Amino acid sequence: MLSRLLVFFALLLILIASQLFWVRLIGKWATSLIPSALWRRRAGLAGWAVYLLLFTYNLLPSLVGAVVNLSSTPGRARSVVPEHRTLASALFHAHFLGWIRGEGNVEPTYLTLRAALLQAPFEWWILCSLLGFLIAISFGLADRMAHAVRWLYHKVGLAGRAVPLRNPVSLERRRFLERTALAVTTAPFVAGAYGMFYERLNLEISRRRIKIPHLPRAFEGFRIAQLSDIHIGPFMTAKEIRRYVAITNGLKPDLVALTGDFVTWDPSTQSAVVDVLAGVKAPFGVYGCLGNHEMWAKVEDSIARLFAGRSIRILRSEQALIRSGGEVINLLGVDYQSTSPMGPRGQRLVRKYLEGLDRLMVPGTANILLSHNPNTFDRAAEYGVDLSLAGHTHGGQVTLEFISPDLSPSRLITPYVRGWFEKPGSQLYVNRGIGTIGVPIRFDAPPEITIFELARS
Numbered sequence: 001m002l003s004r005l006l007v008f009f010a011l012l013l014i015l016i017a018s019q020l021f022w023v024r025l026i027g028k029w030a031t032s033l034i035p036s037a038l039w040r041r042r043a044g045l046a047g048w049a050v051y052l053l054l055f056t057y058n059l060l061p062s063l064v065g066a067v068v069n070l071s072s073t074p075g076r077a078r079s080v081v082p083e084h085r086t087l088a089s090a091l092f093h094a095h096f097l098g099w100i101r102g103e104g105n106v107e108p109t110y111l112t113l114r115a116a117l118l119q120a121p122f123e124w125w126i127l128c129s130l131l132g133f134l135i136a137i138s139f140g141l142a143d144r145m146a147h148a149v150r151w152l153y154h155k156v157g158l159a160g161r162a163v164p165l166r167n168p169v170s171l172e173r174r175r176f177l178e179r180t181a182l183a184v185t186t187a188p189f190v191a192g193a194y195g196m197f198y199e200r201l202n203l204e205i206s207r208r209r210i211k212i213p214h215l216p217r218a219f220e221g222f223r224i225a226q227l228s229d230i231h232i233g234p235f236m237t238a239k240e241i242r243r244y245v246a247i248t249n250g251l252k253p254d255l256v257a258l259t260g261d262f263v264t265w266d267p268s269t270q271s272a273v274v275d276v277l278a279g280v281k282a283p284f285g286v287y288g289c290l291g292n293h294e295m296w297a298k299v300e301d302s303i304a305r306l307f308a309g310r311s312i313r314i315l316r317s318e319q320a321l322i323r324s325g326g327e328v329i330n331l332l333g334v335d336y337q338s339t340s341p342m343g344p345r346g347q348r349l350v351r352k353y354l355e356g357l358d359r360l361m362v363p364g365t366a367n368i369l370l371s372h373n374p375n376t377f378d379r380a381a382e383y384g385v386d387l388s389l390a391g392h393t394h395g396g397q398v399t400l401e402f403i404s405p406d407l408s409p410s411r412l413i414t415p416y417v418r419g420w421f422e423k424p425g426s427q428l429y430v431n432r433g434i435g436t437i438g439v440p441i442r443f444d445a446p447p448e449i450t451i452f453e454l455a456r457s
């Protein structure tokens with residue numbers, strides 16, 4: 001608990017420092033860009049008004065909710081998750097659960113003016129100002145180190161030679177370095193806007209041929225479409241999902257696999273997402289598994305029932321035999337499983353992944369597993385599952401994988417962040433999903449629908 005509290009306060013300090021940094025920097029820019037003191041004051045007041053409005057709207061209810069969470073006794077708590085007792089977890093739940101799940105305040109499944117004008121700009125600002133600040137700190141440290149090295153070089157290396165200390169960095173070069181530092185520091189804001197308005201909605205259709213040597217002949221060329229991580233909400237509206245449903249149907253798959261995270265936090269959105277996904281059609285059926293957000297929103301049973309009512313079968317440690325031409329392939333599905341805690345407490349942890357899956361395997365044919373968490377792949381390979389379809393990572397959502405695969409937040413939770421992986425006798429595909437979590441931004445991880453074509457060779 002102490003370590004979590006320390007991490008929380010460290011993050012809070014970084015956030016405060018980043019805000020002070022940007023307020024000072026913007027103040028300096030205003031001084032050089034707006035010559036009139038009167039207009040500078042007016043712009044400053046307008047800026048402060050917007051800044052305080054965004055922070056008050058987005059954080060005040062969370063702080064109040066956190067205090068309520070902490071001060072309530074478990075039996076009488078108004079909070080959604082009363083078992084949370086640290087400031088960090090109380091704040092988290094007040095913001096992401098209590099706030100949107102408060103009385104009469106449910107998460108909308110369409111883009112509201114409040115979400116567009118108050119929530120999205122705030123989340124964009126927080127993420128980008130933090131990243132910009134961290135880049136500025138890195139530049140500052142590199143600059144200090146370069147100074148120190150130069151100082152040492154002249155003090156130690158040239159000691160006794162009576163060489164005058166010259167400044168090796170010319171004024172022009174210094175100006176160039178300062179401009180570069182400024183451009184890199186402000187780049188996250190431009191990248192964030194691009195990720196919010198363009199890349200987040202720039203769907204990519206991935207096509208992949210999957211070779212399964214013992215695939216029954218009748219399933220040669222069988223096409224499976226995978227949709228994942230829908231996260232219905234104001235930034236993944238029912239209307240937007242309908243567009244993805246139409247695209248999926250247009251791909252003419254034989255079967256559709258939905259690999260979890262249909263909702264985000266709010267249970268009241270489950271009917272809307274099921275209604276829209278009921279539009280997905282495939283001759284061999286639509287199947288799915290549940291994600292961690294169904295577990296956190298406590299809708300696993302209810303959403304599985306809603307899907308069943310719309311002829312979509314959610315496989316919960318179950319199998320479905322897909323038959324064609326007198327032959328069969330085995331489709332398996334499991335609920336979200338994790339061996340280490342992440343997110344809200346009280347989640348279901350497993351000692352070992354895919355316990356009991358061996359009982360559902362069918363020897364001699366293709367076994368295809370739907371499992372939201374890609375970390376089940378190692379165990380699936382041990383069982384001899386031919387193909388695992390997963391989601392969960394959003395492909396990192398905001399990454400710099402084009403520079404290095406290590407520059408992705410999802411690397412903290414899994415080595416299987418996106419795309420295709422192989423082990424002897426087993427393959428995994430991690431779909432980047434279509435929705436977002438936390439901030440409505442995608443960068444270097446566009447939304448994806450995958451269409452697989454099964455082949456014997």
Ligand SMILES: [Fe+2]
Nearest residue numbers: 229261392437
């Ligand atoms: Fe997700």
